[in-house]
Amino acid sequence: MAKKAPRRTAQRILEAALELFNRFGEPNVSTTLVAGELGISPGNLYYHYPAKDELINRLYETYEAELDELLHAGEGVHDVEDAWFFMHSLFELIWRYRFLYRDLNDLLSKNRHLETQFQLVLKNKVRAMRALLAGLSRAGHLDIDMREVDALAQSMVVVLTYWLSYEYVRNPREALEPQHVQGALLRGAQHTLQLLAPYLELEQRKHLMTLTAAYSPSASRTQDTPGSSPKMAAA
Helix, strand or coil: CCCCCCHHHHHHHHHHHHHHHHCHHHHCHHHHHHHHHCCHHHHHHHHHHCCCCHHHHHHHHHHHHHHHHHHHHHHHHHHHHHHHHHHHHHHHHHHHHHHHHCCCHHHHHHCHHHHHHHHHHHHHHHHHHHHHHCCCCCCCCCCCCHHHHHHHHHHHHHHHHHHHHHHHHHCCCCCHHHHHHHHHHHHHHHHHHHHHHEEEEEEHHEEEEHHHHCHHHHHHHHHHHCCCCCCHHHC
């Protein structure tokens, strides 16, 4: 059996930086700490990423590529169950790169590249929410005046973007710890989709309530680990 090729140093640096940024917050992690975590010299790290911003930007590019691919799935949402799993997938991706959201205002104030690129991210998220609403409308599950679509799509993006910050304010000591992630993501998906409730036809509204009850943190607490989606919990 052929041995797997060792991961390149540049990739190992990215993985270590992402873990440390997520755990401690980007402002509290230096490149020296990242190098020490890997057991390499700071010079070795600087060879691959001459500045901390370059390391952050590379992680952001990876996140953005994954996000763009996922947002296209919004076009395939036809009912509440599709919307539920789509939304939870978005929250899981945000969790994997949570330092971007946890330290968002600080990052944008210091990094011009992120400032401009994150504005595009917001636009792409709004576009995806519009596509989701359009799919539900075409399927006859959503009754909404077209003049309300843009405001609803933007409201959904606001919750999606700032949910982890809200969870952190509610419980600063534990909210972003791995053992609490599934509950936070489920609540985020629930509250984002709850914005649809006034516009859903009756059966779909009932189904949303059923999904919320089935995948509530109390119902899935035994599955409360990072990366375990509601679909997995139901299997």
